[in-house]
Amino acid sequence: MSFQAADPGYEARIRESFARQTVMATLGASLSSVSPGQVEIQLPFRADLCQQHGFFHAGITATIADSAAGYASYSLFPADSSVLTSEFKLHLLAPADGERLRAVGRVLKPGRTLTIAEAEVFALKGGREKLCAKLIGTLVTLQGRSDLPAAG
Amino acid sequence: MSFQAADPGYEARIRESFARQTVMATLGASLSSVSPGQVEIQLPFRADLCQQHGFFHAGITATIADSAAGYASYSLFPADSSVLTSEFKLHLLAPADGERLRAVGRVLKPGRTLTIAEAEVFALKGGREKLCAKLIGTLVTLQGRSDLPAAG
Amino acid sequence: MSFQAADPGYEARIRESFARQTVMATLGASLSSVSPGQVEIQLPFRADLCQQHGFFHAGITATIADSAAGYASYSLFPADSSVLTSEFKLHLLAPADGERLRAVGRVLKPGRTLTIAEAEVFALKGGREKLCAKLIGTLVTLQGRSDLPAAG
Amino acid sequence: MSFQAADPGYEARIRESFARQTVMATLGASLSSVSPGQVEIQLPFRADLCQQHGFFHAGITATIADSAAGYASYSLFPADSSVLTSEFKLHLLAPADGERLRAVGRVLKPGRTLTIAEAEVFALKGGREKLCAKLIGTLVTLQGRSDLPAAG
Numbered sequence: 001m002s003f004q005a006a007d008p009g010y011e012a013r014i015r016e017s018f019a020r021q022t023v024m025a026t027l028g029a030s031l032s033s034v035s036p037g038q039v040e041i042q043l044p045f046r047a048d049l050c051q052q053h054g055f056f057h058a059g060i061t062a063t064i065a066d067s068a069a070g071y072a073s074y075s076l077f078p079a080d081s082s083v084l085t086s087e088f089k090l091h092l093l094a095p096a097d098g099e100r101l102r103a104v105g106r107v108l109k110p111g112r113t114l115t116i117a118e119a120e121v122f123a124l125k126g127g128r129e130k131l132c133a134k135l136i137g138t139l140v141t142l143q144g145r146s147d148l149p150a151a152g
Numbered sequence: 153m154s155f156q157a158a159d160p161g162y163e164a165r166i167r168e169s170f171a172r173q174t175v176m177a178t179l180g181a182s183l184s185s186v187s188p189g190q191v192e193i194q195l196p197f198r199a200d201l202c203q204q205h206g207f208f209h210a211g212i213t214a215t216i217a218d219s220a221a222g223y224a225s226y227s228l229f230p231a232d233s234s235v236l237t238s239e240f241k242l243h244l245l246a247p248a249d250g251e252r253l254r255a256v257g258r259v260l261k262p263g264r265t266l267t268i269a270e271a272e273v274f275a276l277k278g279g280r281e282k283l284c285a286k287l288i289g290t291l292v293t294l295q296g297r298s299d300l301p302a303a304g
Numbered sequence: 305m306s307f308q309a310a311d312p313g314y315e316a317r318i319r320e321s322f323a324r325q326t327v328m329a330t331l332g333a334s335l336s337s338v339s340p341g342q343v344e345i346q347l348p349f350r351a352d353l354c355q356q357h358g359f360f361h362a363g364i365t366a367t368i369a370d371s372a373a374g375y376a377s378y379s380l381f382p383a384d385s386s387v388l389t390s391e392f393k394l395h396l397l398a399p400a401d402g403e404r405l406r407a408v409g410r411v412l413k414p415g416r417t418l419t420i421a422e423a424e425v426f427a428l429k430g431g432r433e434k435l436c437a438k439l440i441g442t443l444v445t446l447q448g449r450s451d452l453p454a455a456g
Numbered sequence: 457m458s459f460q461a462a463d464p465g466y467e468a469r470i471r472e473s474f475a476r477q478t479v480m481a482t483l484g485a486s487l488s489s490v491s492p493g494q495v496e497i498q499l500p501f502r503a504d505l506c507q508q509h510g511f512f513h514a515g516i517t518a519t520i521a522d523s524a525a526g527y528a529s530y531s532l533f534p535a536d537s538s539v540l541t542s543e544f545k546l547h548l549l550a551p552a553d554g555e556r557l558r559a560v561g562r563v564l565k566p567g568r569t570l571t572i573a574e575a576e577v578f579a580l581k582g583g584r585e586k587l588c589a590k591l592i593g594t595l596v597t598l599q600g601r602s603d604l605p606a607a608g
Contacts, residue, residue: 327506327513327516353482355479356473357538362544363479363521366515366518367513392545394518396541
């Protein structure tokens with residue numbers, strides 16, 4: 001599906017908000033692509049983000065998948081709004097094993113208050129990408145509440 | 153519901169596996185309680201694990217909730233087995249805001265191959281705990297496959 | 305958790321809405337209990353509502369679980385409102401096998417726009433009830449929109 | 457994604473199992489298409505399968521979506537096996553309003569024990585189809601257990 005952003009400044013708005021998600025810098029994740037209704041986040045492998053078998057922990061996969069789905073949704077929101085995740089479901093389809101994860105968030109159904117979005121997470125290993133997780137969730141538009149922190 | 157562990161060494165097995173989840177040390181999470189069918193993980197607040205509004209990122213909440221539900225399940229597994237998350241759903245019920253998160257995982261329905269478990273996550277703020285998230289998911293028993301890494 | 309209904313006429317409002325859910329009469333389901341934040345629906349076994357092994361089809365279990373969670377939520381809504389399900393997850397924990405199903409819906413977290421509710425479904429067989437399914441879902445309040453059909 | 461069926465008799469096996477799902481005849485649902493990894497079920501509108509606003513009840517939408525995902529999965533199972541739903545999540549994206557529902561189930565990730573499948577449900581109204589619901593769920597292969605009822 002193809003979407004139009006209501007707010008022409010959507011990309012700057014998303015990049016600014018992403019920069020305030022402190023967990024992204026802590027994990028080493030970066031925003032690799034932003035377009036209306038679709039956002040991509042990448043995360044290079046780190047041995048200190050793993051579960052007991054040496055793969056990315058499901059919660060770390062969830063972290064970038066949730067933000068990818070959230071910002072995909074936020075790209076279609078009005079300028080003066082904020083975004084919250086209400087719930088998501090994550091299926092782990094294959095070990096999150098490799099040199100890098102790539103989460104692609106996409107809006108499935110936009111709405112004034114509730115947006116339904118998906119994210120697919122791919123693990124890059126030896127030059128090949130494999131779908132390793134899929135998220136589907138509900139994002140909430142907080143109208144008239146800028147995402148920017150209030151002045152101090 | 154109350155459960156009996158089939159493996160008397162369940163607690164040591166869980167603590168050893170938790171210690172190999174490198175993401176836990178990275179986040180600063182600790183295993184605060186282990187009993188048959190129930191496991192608790194705590195995570196003190198850190199400003200570098202947040203989303204854009206300064207609360208814990210949903211993926212970090214998911215990280216400790218998933219491990220709490222996973223190890224609650226693993227407590228009922230046989231000694232020579234491993235645990236994998238197949239899927240989970242997470243509801244964000246209130247901002248994950250405060251001095252510390254506490255995730256309590258509990259088995260809802262044990263099974264030979266599939267175990268259904270829940271986790272509730274509480275945020276401690278100013279001496280009061282508030283339910284901020286709830287997870288329900290499916291854990292898989294890998295029979296005859298020790299969780300320990302193979303000898304090098 | 306215990307809740308107070310904002311609308312003293314909540315029970316009549318729910319019973320009237322349930323009576324308009326034509327699928328309930330078609331299946332033979334009845335509203336067995338209504339209180340603030342909790343609603344119970346019962347469904348006697350019928351051989352023509354089954355899946356291939358002779359148990360209730362998961363979708364029929366979902367039907368009464370969804371309505372139980374929906375009306376549990378609706379009990380806390382204002383008088384002049386309507387209720388919609390946005391999403392739910394259903395775990396099938398045991399075969400829905402027996403003489404009767406009983407779905408108990410309960411509000412987990414009320415909200416002005418979004419309410420999170422759960423439902424447990426029990427199968428009665430030979431005088432004993434067994435938890436056979438669990439639902440958790442998101443219900444939406446449509447403010448200022450009566451649930452009653454508009455006059456013709 | 458494109459799949460190959462391991463059992464050349466998969467279509468007859470599915471049609472025979474569907475015929476034993478008594479709820480399908482009760483609702484008036486029919487199996488409109490079967491191929492490896494994809495199954496389609498249709499359900500004409502009936503005023504006696506509705507929620508309070510006159511649209512298909514979410515549980516009825518779930519019934520055909522669950523069977524479509526289940527049989528899509530079952531198409532890839534070995535001959536001597538049976539299929540069970542472990543859990544599913546259903547998002548309601550638009551009112552299930554119109555002359556007919558069409559549920560298209562597709563396998564997302566096949567597996568020896570667990571298969572992850574999706575279903576999209578479209579509502580046909582005035583000659584146009586609209587996506588009204590999406591399901592994603594976990595299906596279990598019961599190995600060595602034919603789906604056929606045991607001889608009496």
